[in-house]
Amino acid sequence: MRFRRSAVALVAVMALAGVSACNDSDTGSQNGDESLTKVSYLTSFNTFGREAYAYVAKEKGYFKDAGFDVTINPGSGTVDVLKLVAGGQADYGIGDFTATVITLGKQKLPVTTVGMVHQRSLAAIVALEGGSIKTPQDLPGKRIGDQPGSTNTVMFPLYAKAVGIPPKDTKFVPSPPPGLPALLASGRVDGIGQFVVGVPLVEKADSKKRKAVVLPYGEKLPDLYGNAIITRTDMAKEHPDQVKKFTAALLKGLQDTIDDPAGAAAILKKYVPNTDLQVATEELKLMKPYVKPEGFDGALGEVNPTRVQSIIDSLVDAEQITKGSVTPADVVSTDLAPKG
Structure with a gap:
C-alpha cells in the first residue's frame, strides 16, 4: 500500500x-x-x-x-x-x-x-457574562465570530431550528480562529463559534476575567x-x-x-x-x-x-x-x- x-x-x-x-x-x-x-x-x-x-x-x-x-x-x-x-x-x-x-x-x-x-457534539456558541447573549433566544441580531465553513457555522441552522429562532437573523463574521477569544473579549463580536472544550482558552483571553456563557448545540441536539x-x-x-x-x-x-x-x-x-x-x-x-x-x-x-x-x-x-x-x-x- x-x-x-x-x-x-x-x-x-x-x-x-x-x-x-x-x-x-x-x-x-x-x-x-x-x-x-x-x-x-x-x-x-x-x-x-x-x-x-x-x-x-x-x-x-x-x-x-x-x-x-x-x-x-x-x-x-x-x-x-x-x-x-x-x-x-x-x-x-x-x-x-x-x-x-x-x-x-x-x-x-x-x-x-x-x-x-x-x-x-462539542459545537457551541460562546459569549461572556455581562454581554448581550445569555440564552439561545438572544442570538437573532447578534454578530458571531467564526471561521467560514467551521463546524459551528455549518451546523448553526440545525441548532437554530431546534431552539426556534430564524437562522438568517444571526450574522456570522468571518474571523481567523486563533484570534476568536481576543475578538470576543474586545467586544467586537457578541459571541464566537467554539467547541465547549475551548472555554478555558476563551476565559484566559479575557482581561476582565469574566466567565463564559456557553450555548452547546448538543443540549438541544443530543443525537449528534x-x-x-x-x-x-x-x-x-x-x-x-x-x-x-x-x-x-x-x-x-x-x-x-x-x-x-x-x-x-x-x-x-x-x-x-x-x-x-x-x-x-x-x-x-x-x-x-x-x-x-x-x-x-x-x-x-x-x-x-x-x-x-x-x-x-x-x-x-x-x-x-x-x-x-x-x-x-x-x-x-x-x-x-x-x-x-
Whole structure:
C-alpha cells in the first residue's frame, strides 16, 4: 500500500487553509523504521489540548505496536480535512461528523468515517457574562465570530431550528480562529463559534476575567456525534485490517487521555512546546463526558447506524441536505467501527 509522505500533507494544509501553526509533531519519530507503515494524520483543528490523544498514542507506542509510523500534522477544520484525505494528501484525519454528512450531501468525496471520537457534539456558541447573549433566544441580531465553513457555522441552522429562532437573523463574521477569544473579549463580536472544550482558552483571553456563557448545540441536539475518524474509501475497502488497527491504536490513546488529562497535556507539550498545560488539561477534563456521556455503555468509538440515519433525517428536515443525497453507507463504514 502506498501512503503519501506527511510533508505533502503539511504543504497541502498550508495551501488550502493558511495554517500557520508550528508543526512540532515530528519530535520523537520512529527514526525511519522500515518495518513500519508510514501514515500521515491530520488533527481536526490545530494542536489544541483536545487533540492530545493522537500524540498520546504516538508517545506511548500504540501506533508503533500496531505497525505504523505516524506523522501528526495540524488540521484546519472538517471541510479541509475531508478534502485533503480525499485527495490523498493525508491518510487519516479528524472531522465533525455532522459537518461531514452535510459536506458529503453536497459534494461526493471518496472518504468515509470509521469510528467516533465523541459520542456527543462539542459545537457551541460562546459569549461572556455581562454581554448581550445569555440564552439561545438572544442570538437573532447578534454578530458571531467564526471561521467560514467551521463546524459551528455549518451546523448553526440545525441548532437554530431546534431552539426556534430564524437562522438568517444571526450574522456570522468571518474571523481567523486563533484570534476568536481576543475578538470576543474586545467586544467586537457578541459571541464566537467554539467547541465547549475551548472555554478555558476563551476565559484566559479575557482581561476582565469574566466567565463564559456557553450555548452547546448538543443540549438541544443530543443525537449528534462530535468528531469522527476519517479515511479514504479505497483504504477502508482495500485494507480494512490496517484501518481497524490504526483506529484501535488511536482510541487507546483517547482512553488514556480521558483517564489522565494532565498526563496527556504534558505529552502534547512535548510535541507542541507552546502548549499551555493548564488550559490543555482543563480542555481534556471538559472533553471526557463527550467521549463517554453519562449512560453510555458502548465501546469507545462505536457507531450506531440508526443514529446516523436519524442525523441524516434531521439535516434533511432542516434543509441542510436534500432527501436522498446521502445514506448512512455513504458516510460511515460501520463494519470497521469498534463494537461493544
